[in-house]
Amino acid sequence: MVGTPLIDLDPTSEVPIYQQIRDRVVEAIAAGTLPVGSALPSVRALAGGFGINTATVAKAYERLRGEGFLRTTSKSGSVVARGPGDPPSPPHVVDDWRARVHTLLAEGHAHGVPDVVAVCREVLAGLAPATREPAEETS
Amino acid sequence: MNHVGTTAIGVGACLLVGLTLLLLPSLSARTLPLGVSVPRERADAPVVRHAVRTYRTAVAVLTVVAALVAALVRSPEGVLPVTYGLLALGCAAFVLCRRPIRAAKTSEGWFREVPVRLTAPLGDVPRPPVAVHWYVLAAALVLATAAFGWTRYDTLPDPFPTHWDGDGRPDAFAARSVWSAFGPLLVAVGLTVLLAALASLVRRTPLRPRAGDADPLARPLATERAAQSLLGVVALLGAGLVCAVLLDGWLHPERLRWAGFTLVVFGAALAVTVLVTVLVTAVRSRARGPAPEAGAAQAPDDDRLWRGGLLYVNREDPALLVPKRVGVGWTLNVGHPSGAPWRSGCSSSSGPVSPSPSWGPRSAREPSGRLRGPHVVRDAGRAQPPALLVGDDDLVAAERATQRDRRRDPRHQAGADRAVVRGVDVRAEREPAGPHVQVGADRAQRLGQGAARTAVQEPRDLGVALDGHRRDEALRAHLLEADPEAVHEGVRGEGGEDLVDGRRCSGHRGRLPHARRRTMEG
Numbered sequence: 017m018v019g020t021p022l023i024d025l026d027p028t029s030e031v032p033i034y035q036q037i038r039d040r041v042v043e044a045i046a047a048g049t050l051p052v053g054s055a056l057p058s059v060r061a062l063a064g065g066f067g068i069n070t071a072t073v074a075k076a077y078e079r080l081r082g083e084g085f086l087r088t089t090s091k092s093g094s095v096v097a098r099g100p101g102d103p104p105s106p107p108h109v110v111d112d113w114r115a116r117v118h119t120l121l122a123e124g125h126a127h128g129v130p131d132v133v134a135v136c137r138e139v140l141a142g143l144a145p146a147t148r149e150p151a152e153e154t155s
Numbered sequence: 156m157n158h159v160g161t162t163a164i165g166v167g168a169c170l171l172v173g174l175t176l177l178l179l180p181s182l183s184a185r186t187l188p189l190g191v192s193v194p195r196e197r198a199d200a201p202v203v204r205h206a207v208r209t210y211r212t213a214v215a216v217l218t219v220v221a222a223l224v225a226a227l228v229r230s231p232e233g234v235l236p237v238t239y240g241l242l243a244l245g246c247a248a249f250v251l252c253r254r255p256i257r258a259a260k261t262s263e264g265w266f267r268e269v270p271v272r273l274t275a276p277l278g279d280v281p282r283p284p285v286a287v288h289w290y291v292l293a294a295a296l297v298l299a300t301a302a303f304g305w306t307r308y309d310t311l312p313d314p315f316p317t318h319w320d321g322d323g324r325p326d327a328f329a330a331r332s333v334w335s336a337f338g339p340l341l342v343a344v345g346l347t348v349l350l351a352a353l354a355s356l357v358r359r360t361p362l363r364p365r366a367g368d369a370d371p372l373a374r375p376l377a378t379e380r381a382a383q384s385l386l387g388v389v390a391l392l393g394a395g396l397v398c399a400v401l402l403d404g405w406l407h408p409e410r411l412r413w414a415g416f417t418l419v420v421f422g423a424a425l426a427v428t429v430l431v432t433v434l435v436t437a438v439r440s441r442a443r444g445p446a447p448e449a450g451a452a453q454a455p456d457d458d459r460l461w462r463g464g465l466l467y468v469n470r471e472d473p474a475l476l477v478p479k480r481v482g483v484g485w486t487l488n489v490g491h492p493s494g495a496p497w498r499s500g501c502s503s504s505s506g507p508v509s510p511s512p513s514w515g516p517r518s519a520r521e522p523s524g525r526l527r528g529p530h531v532v533r534d535a536g537r538a539q540p541p542a543l544l545v546g547d548d549d550l551v552a553a554e555r556a557t558q559r560d561r562r563r564d565p566r567h568q569a570g571a572d573r574a575v576v577r578g579v580d581v582r583a584e585r586e587p588a589g590p591h592v593q594v595g596a597d598r599a600q601r602l603g604q605g606a607a608r609t610a611v612q613e614p615r616d617l618g619v620a621l622d623g624h625r626r627d628e629a630l631r632a633h634l635l636e637a638d639p640e641a642v643h644e645g646v647r648g649e650g651g652e653d654l655v656d657g658r659r660c661s662g663h664r665g666r667l668p669h670a671r672r673r674t675m676e677g
Binding site: 020021022023024025026027028040041044050054055056057060061062063064065066067068069070 | 274280361366371372460477
């Protein structure tokens with residue numbers, strides 16, 4: 017792990033804060049900055065870091081737990097449960113993700129983005145080195 | 156202690172306070188001139204520079220005057236009031252000088268187009284360790300003094316002097332005992348333990364990095380390192396002072412010989428330490444690395460949470476101690492939930508709120524005594540709120556009381572020019588209103604396009620401010636005096652007409668002539 021990742025929230029965004037926290041954590045997991053087994057700060061610590069209500073952070077963690085990204089251990093609290101190197105999540109989770117991808121891609125298409133596939137490739141290229149690393153470690 | 160010593164201490168104390176006040180702007184982030192958050196692009200605006208210059212001039216003049224007064228007073232009792240007076244006046248200058256910056260920021264909408272971010276580490280950041288060696292030295296000093304005293308215990312006079320006057324002659328005695336001879340050492344021990352506890356507490360406070368710095372963690376970590384060494388040095392100096400005075404008493408019971416010298420050495424050492432720490436911090440916290448690019452996100456405008464730029468009040472924030480925005484150190488979150496009982500005690504003593512007859516009956520029916528009724532929410536980016544949080548009970552479903560704006564993202568200001576509505580069930584008589592104003596969402600919602608027909612009432616001249624105090628109330632007047640920027644009221648219609656009865660409704664940017672508010676009888 018290369019230092020502690022700093023995450024940013026946009027307080028003026030339409031996206032709710034808990035959703036932003038959830039998104040940033042998922043991105044950090046995908047990028048490999050939060051490998052499987054690494055502990056997240058406690059709800060109170062993260063809320064204190066931002067100066068936001070603890071309920072907001074708790075809600076984000078709850079979502080992540082529901083999606084299988086986090087699990088709770090008695091020793092270190094919330095811990096990253098899965099990463100890009102692990103086998104795929106259950107079918108209903110993947111289906112849900114597909115539905116959202118559908119909406120997002122449709123949105124890009126409707127907006128007239130010239131090459132949607134190129135954008136996808138670009139995003140994936142940014143994640144590629146990170147996705148390989150954990151796999152190499154486990155093998 | 157002689158007059159020269161007293162004068163030196165008085166003048167020295169004033170100069171120390173004055174210098175600290177003078178250095179305050181240099182110690183704060185560039186984007187926090189005089190505790191006002193400004194976007195990076197405005198950090199060198201003429202109004203900012205002028206305000207800082209005015210503040211520095213005022214503090215310099217005040218310091219010179221205070222030092223002169225301290226030199227003339229010549230009594231030990233006069234030193235403290237003069238020093239505190241200087242501190243109070245310096246703070247007053249601070250609060251006054253920052254106003255033009257805030258006014259310019261508000262009227263010109265400095266934050267309107269600026270992308271803002273809150274930043275926090277998603278994990279443990281290695282924190283500067285407690286400077287243990289200073290506390291060990293302090294403890295060793297206390298032990299050595301105690302050991303020395305033990306060997307000389309039989310030579311100590313009985314009764315033993317416990318207090319000395321300004322000239323170092325004893326004026327109070329107690330029977331010689333371990334307690335009267337070694338008691339003062341407990342003060343040194345207590346001080347050392349207290350400062351060590353504080354130092355370990357500091358390591359658990361949130362870092363609060365500011366987005367937009369080249370290295371957001373550089374400043375908070377530099378500040379913390381400085382605080383750790385400063386706390387340690389103060390512990391050693393404090394213990395040293397107590398030990399020196401005690402030794403003096405043991406060796407020269409008939410008349411203290413070292414008191415003046417000790418105090419001067421102590422004061423000078425403290426001054427030098429503080430100044431060195433301050434300067435080192437100022438240098439260290441300068442962000443290294445490439446400057447952020449022009450359009451990069453930066454820290455949000457959180458002036459709303461800092462009364463007068465100095466007092467932190469944030470009820471959402473779970474942290475009790477937070478880093479100061481101005482200067483070096485930590486400050487209490489005055490709005491912390493643990494202070495709630497005390498606050499509710501204060502507000503209940505100010506009486507129930509009955510803003511105006513049209514809202515009176517509902518307000519009066521609220522048995523809990525909690526604040527119900529209309530509230531104006533300030534949109535800090537602007538002089539006047541574009542629209543407002545609605546509090547008219549008439550607009551609210553009968554089963555639920557009005558909620559105040561409980562934004563969960565408290566370190567930022569409201570969106571640049573959008574209405575923020577929350578917890579209001581809008582029931583316009585005509586077509587069903589567009590927006591789905593979700594109850595219990597975790598943050599304030601903005602009205603979007605779908606909100607076209609929302610009956611959102613603009614609170615005009617409600618006579619009740621955010622803090623729920625009526626305009627003519629004594630406490631309210633006092634609050635207004637304390638910080639007029641913290642409350643915004645007396646909004647009028649575009650044509651200047653008074654809209655007390657709230658007949659006109661407006662939604663997202665503009666009036667909606669068809670919307671009517673729902674009238675509820677009884």
